Amino acid sequence: MPKAYLTIDDSPTKHTEELTDWLLKNDIPAVLFCIGSAYKDLHVECEGIEQNPEPILNAIKKGFVVANHTYTHRRSSEMSFEEVVDEIEKTEALIEELYKQAGIPRLHKLIRFPHLDRGAGGWIVDFNQSGPHEAVHKSLFFDGLNVKPTPPTPEQIEKKAKIQDYLKREGYTAEVFEGVTHPWYAETEMAEARDSLMTFSTSDWMLNPDFTNYSEEWGWSHKTLAALKNKIDTDAHLWRDDSAHVILAHDHNRMFETTRDLIAHMQSKGMEFIKI
Numbered sequence: 194m195p196k197a198y199l200t201i202d203d204s205p206t207k208h209t210e211e212l213t214d215w216l217l218k219n220d221i222p223a224v225l226f227c228i229g230s231a232y233k234d235l236h237v238e239c240e241g242i243e244q245n246p247e248p249i250l251n252a253i254k255k256g257f258v259v260a261n262h263t264y265t266h267r268r269s270s271e272m273s274f275e276e277v278v279d280e281i282e283k284t285e286a287l288i289e290e291l292y293k294q295a296g297i298p299r300l301h302k303l304i305r306f307p308h309l310d311r312g313a314g315g316w317i318v319d320f321n322q323s324g325p326h327e328a329v330h331k332s333l334f335f336d337g338l339n340v341k342p343t344p345p346t347p348e349q350i351e352k353k354a355k356i357q358d359y360l361k362r363e364g365y366t367a368e369v370f371e372g373v374t375h376p377w378y379a380e381t382e383m384a385e386a387r388d389s390l391m392t393f394s395t396s397d398w399m400l401n402p403d404f405t406n407y408s409e410e411w412g413w414s415h416k417t418l419a420a421l422k423n424k425i426d427t428d429a430h431l432w433r434d435d436s437a438h439v440i441l442a443h444d445h446n447r448m449f450e451t452t453r454d455l456i457a458h459m460q461s462k463g464m465e466f467i468k469i
């Protein structure tokens with residue numbers, strides 16, 4: 194039976210309480226990557242831990258792992274190293290405080306960067322170093338996410354390395370996602386990352402009703418729930434049971450049903466969701 198870690202970005206929203214209740218009821222553990230301060234753009238609609246801590250405090254009490262998705266959801270490539278650190282640390286303080294309030298020890302420090310921008314923009318892993326796994330890496334990061342890849346500048350490469358060093362020093366880890374043995378993960382930069390990447394994107398955001406016009410304009414391939422379910426069913430790697438998977442989904446004010454239905458679909462097809 195295939196096993197997967199469910200990771201959910203952009204909490205808290207007005208649906209977080211309902212989402213975590215539903216996950217709990219269906220025996221689905223998850224990591225919630227949370228934004229520190231309320232933030233809204235075309236992609237994200239987050240109420241912020243600072244403004245709406247309650248559903249995140251409750252998520253901790255319900256047994257979910259709460260993790261860092263920065264303070265204002267800005268791209269690391271568009272900030273100085275110092276600003277990136279500031280974004281991380283502000284949210285870190287908020288998360289620490291909630292664990293303290295909940296009286297639950299925090300076992301792991303995890304972070305996922307907004308847009309998976311790790312300092313080098315859409316060049317999420319160094320595709321020049323992907324070797325035989327280039328096609329898989331590009332399909333994973335180009336098709337599954339809304340990022341435009343351009344080769345990074347030397348400054349961006351340096352910043353990305355500096356950010357990884359910082360995360361290592363501060364004890365951030367992605368090693369908690371055990372058993373991910375896909376060669377394109379285990380034998381590449383992906384396995385070295387101190388921030389949390391993923392091995393499958395639900396692309397749930399493609400059904401954000403705010404995006405109706407954009408999906409035509411940007412040529413997104415999946416326009417219906419059936420199409421996203423088909424993406425799940427036909428993924429070349431997701432149903433392999435010789436590796437664990439890390440699945441990306443989103444908490445969003447306008448996509449709750451979509452995300453829930455996609456997770457339910459995976460579970461009904463036999464995906465076992467596991468705890469870190």
Ligand SMILES: [Zn+2]
Nearest residue numbers: 202203307308
């Ligand atoms: Zn995000």
